[in-house]
Amino acid sequence: MSHIAARIAAAVPADAGEIARLEAACFSHPRSENALREEIAQPERYLLLVQKRQGQLEGYVGLEYVLDEGYITDLAVFSRCRRHGVGTALLRELERRGRALGLRFLTLEVRPSNAAALGLYRGMGYWEEGRRRDFYTSPREDALLLTKYL
Numbered sequence: 001m002s003h004i005a006a007r008i009a010a011a012v013p014a015d016a017g018e019i020a021r022l023e024a025a026c027f028s029h030p031r032s033e034n035a036l037r038e039e040i041a042q043p044e045r046y047l048l049l050v051q052k053r054q055g056q057l058e059g060y061v062g063l064e065y066v067l068d069e070g071y072i073t074d075l076a077v078f079s080r081c082r083r084h085g086v087g088t089a090l091l092r093e094l095e096r097r098g099r100a101l102g103l104r105f106l107t108l109e110v111r112p113s114n115a116a117a118l119g120l121y122r123g124m125g126y127w128e129e130g131r132r133r134d135f136y137t138s139p140r141e142d143a144l145l146l147t148k149y150l
């Protein structure tokens with residue numbers, strides 16, 4: 001890991017390709033580069049934050065928001081960059097920006113088998129508020145609903 005400071009910023013359209021590559025490496029239903037570019041173009045509804053080091057994408061987090069409600073749509077870090085605090089830094093910055101937007105809470109779905117994500121979310125104060133039966137496919141699994149009030 002280089003010691004050059006990492007930088008978190010709102011995604012720009014040119015980031016869509018790298019984010020799509022990261023999604024494809026992590027998720028069974030990744031979004032296309034075009035779908036991501038459309039989200040980036042709608043800052044009144046979506047917020048995508050990217051962490052880069054020396055211009056290289058390390059991770060990103062996505063938020064969809066309406067009125068005072070925030071839904072975390074995705075969070076992923078390239079495997080070579082994990083366990084160095086990137087996910088934590090992205091969530092912290094998302095929470096800071098969420099407060100500035102006047103959001104009351106952030107909520108998200110996660111697989112019960114995803115120990116890494118659960119460890120991160122629980123450590124940052126996200127609490128289980130429910131479960132959606134058979135929410136995920138490939139493989140089929142329930143989703144836990146986690147929420148943090150800002």
Ligand SMILES: CC(C)(COP(=O)(O)OP(=O)(O)OC[C@H]1O[C@@H](n2cnc3c(N)ncnc32)[C@H](O)[C@@H]1OP(=O)(O)O)[C@@H](O)C(=O)NCCC(=O)NCCS
Binds near residue numbers: 074087
């Ligand atoms: C979940 C994910 C984003 C975590 O990113 P990260 O940058 O590695 O997270 P951090 O380094 O900030 O970890 C913070 C804490 O989370 C927990 N954690 C992270 N990875 C873990 C793992 N593999 N096993 C157990 N706990 C883990 C630990 O408590 C960790 O603190 P520690 O390193 O001091 O022990 C990353 O593993 C990832 O991209 N996974 C694939 C995509 C995914 O599942 N996204 C979530 C969808 S809901």
